[in-house]
Amino acid sequence: MPGEGDVLAPECPGEEPVFAGVERPLHIVHALESWPYRAPLFKPAGSTERMTRVGHRLLTAARERVQERWPGLEITTALVAEETAQALRDQPDKAFELVLGSRGRGGFAGMLLGSTSLRMAARPAVPLVIVRGDAADRGEIVVGIDLLRDAGAVLEYAFESAALRDARLRVVHAWQTFGTLVEAGYAVDADQIELDLRAQTIEAYKPLRTEYPSVDAMDEIIMEHPVTALSNASRNARLLVVGAHQRHWAAPRLGSIAHGVIHHARCPVAVIPSA
CATH class of the missing domain: 3.40.50.620 (HUPs)
Structure with missing residues (x-):
């Protein structure tokens, strides 16, 4: 063992x-x-x-x-x-x-994820790294966070990974509701929404900046679907970190964002268990 x-x-x-x-x-x-x-x-x-x-x-x-x-x-x-x-x-x-x-036999080139990887990601007992895309020795670490959930474990893993690799860390929060509200005809102050989301994002990882002073951390607010935002961010990344966000009220299932990301990411993906 x-x-x-x-x-x-x-x-x-x-x-x-x-x-x-x-x-x-x-x-x-x-x-x-x-x-x-x-x-x-x-x-x-x-x-x-x-x-x-x-x-x-x-x-x-x-x-x-x-x-x-x-x-x-x-x-x-x-x-x-x-x-x-x-x-x-x-x-x-x-x-x-x-x-x-990440070897699989899917029907689409962008979704070649093996069934074992998908099953293990649905209920990881420890952080799970799925190696897909280009496992580059250079590039930044990207972490996607959900401000409605406790992102402590996800951010901790991302900061430690960035410190160990001497890499820059990009903390991404994507907000998909913006486009829906605009299409529905609501008056939306996009600039204020972005400012509020950025302030919440900075507050979420603020304690870790002290714990990992060598990590060059930056934040990015993206007004689009999280899977799209994180998949695009993964193109120039060496590692993408997301939370599993399991659903405990039924059979163990991987959260929809993590599920989409591990299918479409262009770099290795670390799936962190829910607290």
């Missing part, structure tokens, strides 16, 4: 790992989904042994690849015979965050 503060990452060929902190160990998990071969009718001779050998080779290759770039990083691996999403849910009890790839 992972040690305290581990970063968990399933083996993901072709993806560069994204770490929130270089001091944390990395635990690489490969899930061996053997259910098609459990029925005698579909189980070729020696299939379990072959799948196990392949799984261990994948883990070894992943470990060697990471060690080439981060030779001093503490790395452990695990081969788990379980359905992928369940195997990952069983792992992060003491982890700092979970890192997944």
Whole structure:
């Protein structure tokens, strides 16, 4: 099982790992989904042994690849015979965050998100980073906040990520009601609304500016749908941070904003659990 503060990452060929902190160990998990071969009718001779050998080779290759770039990083691996999403849910009890790839088989190029990533994002126990787009070494950290919800955990993660990467932080609040009111014929003082929203946004992250004095933080108020605003902001970002905003009154479901963002973002997305 992972040690305290581990970063968990399933083996993901072709993806560069994204770490929130270089001091944390990395635990690489490969899930061996053997259910098609459990029925005698579909189980070729020696299939379990072959799948196990392949799984261990994948883990070894992943470990060697990471060690080439981060030779001093503490790395452990695990081969788990379980359905992928369940195997990952069983792992992060003491982890700092979970890192997944975004491979999928969707019908649209802009929505190629794997089902495992989407299922894990619906109820993350720890911060979940979905690696998609260009995992650039440069660029700013973008965090989207909802002023109607407690954004403390989301902002804390974003400020820490910016401090660790020595990156500028852009705090974005998008307000979609503006266009609706205008279309309905209401008189709207756009300038005053933007001033009020900016003041609330600055107040939300003000305590963290003291805690992270090295972080160059700026705020941006955008009068459009949050998914559109954050997806556009992600084009020049190295990481986009959003809250999960789960709905607790029914089955666990990912909030609509986070759901849209992880489908359309152009950079890795960190989904932070609701408090």
